[in-house]
Amino acid sequence: MTTLVPSPVRIIGTGLIGGSLGMALSSSGAAVQVEDISPGTRSLAVELGVGSLPSPEDPDPQLVLVAAPPDVAAQVIDRALRAWPQAVVADVASVKTTVLEGVRALARGEDLPRYIGAHPMAGREVSGVIAARGDLFQGRPFVIVPHQGSRAEAVTALKAVATEIGSVPVTMDAAAHDTAVAQVSHVPQVMSSLLASTLLAPTETALGLSGQGLRDTTRIADSDPRLWVEILGANAASVAGVLGEVRDRLDGVIGALESLRGSPDPSIGSRRALASLVADGNRGVRRIPGKHGGRTDAFATLTVLVPDRPGELARLLTEIGQIGVNLEDLRLEHELGRAVGLAHVAVDATREELLTRSLGERGWTVAEA
Amino acid sequence: MTTLVPSPVRIIGTGLIGGSLGMALSSSGAAVQVEDISPGTRSLAVELGVGSLPSPEDPDPQLVLVAAPPDVAAQVIDRALRAWPQAVVADVASVKTTVLEGVRALARGEDLPRYIGAHPMAGREVSGVIAARGDLFQGRPFVIVPHQGSRAEAVTALKAVATEIGSVPVTMDAAAHDTAVAQVSHVPQVMSSLLASTLLAPTETALGLSGQGLRDTTRIADSDPRLWVEILGANAASVAGVLGEVRDRLDGVIGALESLRGSPDPSIGSRRALASLVADGNRGVRRIPGKHGGRTDAFATLTVLVPDRPGELARLLTEIGQIGVNLEDLRLEHELGRAVGLAHVAVDATREELLTRSLGERGWTVAEA
Numbered sequence: 001m002t003t004l005v006p007s008p009v010r011i012i013g014t015g016l017i018g019g020s021l022g023m024a025l026s027s028s029g030a031a032v033q034v035e036d037i038s039p040g041t042r043s044l045a046v047e048l049g050v051g052s053l054p055s056p057e058d059p060d061p062q063l064v065l066v067a068a069p070p071d072v073a074a075q076v077i078d079r080a081l082r083a084w085p086q087a088v089v090a091d092v093a094s095v096k097t098t099v100l101e102g103v104r105a106l107a108r109g110e111d112l113p114r115y116i117g118a119h120p121m122a123g124r125e126v127s128g129v130i131a132a133r134g135d136l137f138q139g140r141p142f143v144i145v146p147h148q149g150s151r152a153e154a155v156t157a158l159k160a161v162a163t164e165i166g167s168v169p170v171t172m173d174a175a176a177h178d179t180a181v182a183q184v185s186h187v188p189q190v191m192s193s194l195l196a197s198t199l200l201a202p203t204e205t206a207l208g209l210s211g212q213g214l215r216d217t218t219r220i221a222d223s224d225p226r227l228w229v230e231i232l233g234a235n236a237a238s239v240a241g242v243l244g245e246v247r248d249r250l251d252g253v254i255g256a257l258e259s260l261r262g263s264p265d266p267s268i269g270s271r272r273a274l275a276s277l278v279a280d281g282n283r284g285v286r287r288i289p290g291k292h293g294g295r296t297d298a299f300a301t302l303t304v305l306v307p308d309r310p311g312e313l314a315r316l317l318t319e320i321g322q323i324g325v326n327l328e329d330l331r332l333e334h335e336l337g338r339a340v341g342l343a344h345v346a347v348d349a350t351r352e353e354l355l356t357r358s359l360g361e362r363g364w365t366v367a368e369a
Numbered sequence: 370m371t372t373l374v375p376s377p378v379r380i381i382g383t384g385l386i387g388g389s390l391g392m393a394l395s396s397s398g399a400a401v402q403v404e405d406i407s408p409g410t411r412s413l414a415v416e417l418g419v420g421s422l423p424s425p426e427d428p429d430p431q432l433v434l435v436a437a438p439p440d441v442a443a444q445v446i447d448r449a450l451r452a453w454p455q456a457v458v459a460d461v462a463s464v465k466t467t468v469l470e471g472v473r474a475l476a477r478g479e480d481l482p483r484y485i486g487a488h489p490m491a492g493r494e495v496s497g498v499i500a501a502r503g504d505l506f507q508g509r510p511f512v513i514v515p516h517q518g519s520r521a522e523a524v525t526a527l528k529a530v531a532t533e534i535g536s537v538p539v540t541m542d543a544a545a546h547d548t549a550v551a552q553v554s555h556v557p558q559v560m561s562s563l564l565a566s567t568l569l570a571p572t573e574t575a576l577g578l579s580g581q582g583l584r585d586t587t588r589i590a591d592s593d594p595r596l597w598v599e600i601l602g603a604n605a606a607s608v609a610g611v612l613g614e615v616r617d618r619l620d621g622v623i624g625a626l627e628s629l630r631g632s633p634d635p636s637i638g639s640r641r642a643l644a645s646l647v648a649d650g651n652r653g654v655r656r657i658p659g660k661h662g663g664r665t666d667a668f669a670t671l672t673v674l675v676p677d678r679p680g681e682l683a684r685l686l687t688e689i690g691q692i693g694v695n696l697e698d699l700r701l702e703h704e705l706g707r708a709v710g711l712a713h714v715a716v717d718a719t720r721e722e723l724l725t726r727s728l729g730e731r732g733w734t735v736a737e738a
Contacts, residue, residue: 121578130672130736133702141578170577180575183567188586190622191564193646194615195557199653201611206549208539209490209510210657213589217557218657220582221650229643233629240626242570246563247619253559254616257609260602274598281562281590284569288579288587303504313696314686321679330701342508 003029004160006062006088010035010054012076014045017092017120018067019132021165022050027134028164033061045129060084063157065118066091069227070234074102081111088157090118094181095234096145096174104147116154117145117174119181120167127224135166142167145174182238189220189228190243196221253277299328300352304343305365306332316343316364323358325351372398373529375431375457379404379423381445383414386461386489387436388501390534391419396503397533402430414498429453432526434487435460438596439603443471450480457526459487463550464603465514465543473516485523486514486543488550489536496593504535511536514543551607558589558597559612565590622646659698668697669721674734675710685712685733692727694720 008031011022022032022045032051036042046053064080066073070093077099080089093099096117103115121141142162146155155171162169172180196218199207232239256273306312313332320327329346347355356366377400380391391401391414401420405411415422433449435442439462446468449458462468465486472484490510511531515524524540531538541549565587568576601608625642675681682701689696698715716724725735 121580123580123582140580143578170574172574176574180571180578183571183575184579184583187567188564188583190646191560192582192586193650194618194622195560196650196653197618197646198552198556198611198615199656200649201614202549202552202656204658205539205541205545206552207656207658209512209549210553210659211490211492211509213492213561214553214557214657215659216585216588217561218650218654219585221647221654223647223651225644225647225651228647229640232626232643233640236626236630240623240630242567243619243623243626245570246567247616247623249563249566250612250616250619253563254609254612257601257605257612261605261609271598271602274601275594277559277566278562278590278592278594278597280569281565281587282592282594284565284567285587285590287568287571287576288583289573289576305507310690310695311687313699314683314690317686318680318683321683327682327701330699332699 003164005030005164006157006160007031008033008059008061008063009051010061010064010080010084010087011051011067012036012064012080013067013069014041014050014129014132015067016123016127016129016131016136018065019045019048019050019129020122020134020136021065021067021092021120021161023048023132023134024137024165025161026051030164031058033058041129045132048129048132049134050129050132061087063087063161064089065161066093069093069230070095070099071230073099074106077103077115078106078111081107081114085111088114088116088151088154090116090154090158090161092118092120093234094119094123094185094231096177098234100145100147100174112147113149113151114154115147116150116158117147117177118158118161119143119145119177120162120165121185127227138166140167141170143177144169144171145177146171147174178235178238182235182242186232186235186239187242187246189223190232190239191246192218192221193223193228249277299346300349301329301344301346302352302356302359302366304345304359306341306343308341313341313343319359319362319364320345320355323355325355372533374399374533375526375529376400377402377428377430377432378420379430379433379449379453379456380420380436381405381433381449382436382438383410383419383498383501384436385492385496385498385500385505387434388414388417388419388498389491389503389505390434390436390461390489390530392417392501392503393506393534394530395420399533400427402427410498414501417498417501418503419498419501430456432456432530433458434530435462438462438599439464439468440599442468443475446472446484447475447480450476450483454480457483457485457520457523459485459523459527459530461487461489462603463488463492463554463600465546467603469514469516469543481516482518482520483523484516485519485527486516486546487527487530488512488514488546489531489534490554496596507535509536510539512546513538513540514546515540516543547604547607551604551611555601555604555608556611556615558592559601559608560615561587561590562592562597618646667718668715669718670698670713670715671721671725671728672736673712673714673728674736675712677710682710682712685714685728688728688731688733689714689716689724692724694724 010033012035014036033054034051073091073093122136144158256270259270331344379402381404383405402423403420442460442462513527625639628639700713702711
């Protein structure tokens with residue numbers, strides 16, 4: 001197999017991101033060497049197909065991808081620049097300015113042109129190499145962050161990586177990158193964590209009233225605290241800037257609610273503050289490109305009622321197979337205290353009608369999703 | 370068809386909730402009369418199968434469901450209590466204390482026992498009768514909110530409604546209800562709107578980096594501003610209370626970020642504030658029932674490698690049944706371009722060891738989630 005990527009590639013740090021990069025690059029035909037400070041993680045990474053352990057006979061890496069936490073990234077990059085004087089060295093940390101500053105402080109001037117930043121924009125609320133997947137970066141942006149002294153060949157090497165792993169390369173400078181990820185990733189994480197942390201107070205009865213809205217808004221709150229302390233700390237200025245605006249608006253909302261509280265003649269301004277919050281939210285959410293991207297037109301979701309008895313779900317899946325329709329995704333929803341669950345079955349949109357009809361003929365109750 | 374619900378049922382206000390109630394009750398065999406101040410909405414409701422227009426020959430309604438916005442609900446309820454002196458009259462507004470206070474202020478004392486509050490916990494980020502669905506309440510909680518003077522027959526009538534529309538009846542008093550929905554519904558709405566309203570600032574390039582996390586956290590921000598002004602205004606005290614706690618915590622987060630900003634030796638306290646925010650969020654999100662069932666303490670999630678061949682998933686589920694373990698939740702994960710999928714299987718935590726061992730003996734590869 002030939003790959004566009006300079007090979008061998010050394011991946012330092014085989015967690016979720018490093019592991020997924022290794023899987024994707026190995027599939028593309030690159031010789032991937034894995035390195036991790038934890039021997040257990042390293043072995044698991046090899047077993048899962050991330051790459052191989054480097055041996056003394058291996059040629060030197062031509063490309064080094066540092067997938068270490070932001071607080072240690074600069075040191076690891078400097079070490080790699082010194083160890084392999086021919087290699088392009090890139091880090092994939094989720095913040096770029098502090099890493100670049102760290103590298104500038106540590107690295108020798110002649111090594112700097114071989115350093116370049118990168119940020120494959122993908123993640124999961126789970127972490128570790130066991131969560132790694134070769135398709136993690138498919139169709140996602142891959143931000144390439146050159147600095148003023150970066151060599152053209154470093155940019156080319158990263159464009160090759162982006163292409164081979166199925167990502168879309170986007171070039172930004174470190175400051176623009178950090179502002180952007182504060183807005184679309186770090187602030188959403190803080191807001192989701194803030195919301196989820198209010199859920200320590202409600203009674204279990206109250207929590208029993210939860211719906212999909214609460215589940216969606218808090219899903220990413222199940223993220224790794226250690227990782228996020230590093231990310232937020234490394235992008236503190238940008239994140240604090242946006243959060244300051246959130247606080248001002250929140251103050252206004254609380255003020256409006258307090259003036260409405262029990263008042264028979266609430267001020268018009270109070271109602272307007274609430275309406276404009278929700279209306280601005282409408283406008284904001286509609287700016288997200290590919291919104292409802294997860295629910296692409298290519299798939300249709302059917303909701304099938306599944307009796308809550310052993311074997312019923314297996315029977316449903318078996319029958320979907322017999323009907324000849326491929327299952328693209330499956331989500332189960334339990335109905336507390338009822339003898340029925342909901343299986344949300346995603347299939348190719350062109351197969352929806354066939355499946356709905358065939359399941360109906362077999363006695364399943366199918367609701368439109 | 371016989372229905373448990375006192376019939377005819379008059380539905381006043383045929384938006385998303387009233388329309389969906391009418392569809393579900395009509396399906397159950399109840400005679401549903403529809404009423405709406407908008408003639409267009411009323412006709413559309415009839416056409417969509419919500420019910421029929423009342424005619425002078427119709428018997429009086431035995432049950433009236435008021436699905437009007439919270440700010441007008443009390444007046445409509447009072448009018449209904451006076452118009453049909455035999456009927457149980459319930460409203461389905463999403464806040465209950467202000468409605469109850471309004472009814473107490475307007476209604477005659479002898480009519481009050483026939484009034485009862487209700488809140489079918491379902492909604493969509495779309496509104497209007499066109500979005501109504503007969504299965505909207507399937508498996509969702511239906512909160513019945515009696516007051517001290519409510520007649521037993523009013524409670525019975527609403528339990529019948531809950532049963533017929535496929536919901537799970539839950540009884541709470543108005544104060545407990547309003548606190549609960551502030552926590553699990555109204556505050557999440559405000560937080561999602563706050564977050565989405567920050568998206569007016571980013572450049573399009575920045576928004577191009579958006580991922581599923583941002584989509585999920587802002588999905589409900591696409592809600593109707595007019596409706597939410599009424600809901601938030603009617604539950605102002607409870608919502609402001611929780612938001613006040615959010616503000617305090619947000620202040621702490623901003624303070625921590627500012628002290629970390631560019632500081633080479635950030636205070637330990639600052640890092641701890643960020644870590645405890647994310648960790649509390651972890652704990653909060655895991656309290657949501659049914660939320661990725663696998664992450665509550667009661668459930669354990671196993672990850673099983675499933676060969677990407679027809680029938681393998683059905684075989685896995687069949688074998689789990691044979692082992693005698695109940696599946697609490699199942700989530701599938703596909704790896705494009707790899708010959709294996711991951712099935713995340715949630716089971717009662719006390720059965721985890723048995724299942725892991727038994728599946729291993731049967732040749733499945735099980736990884737810890």
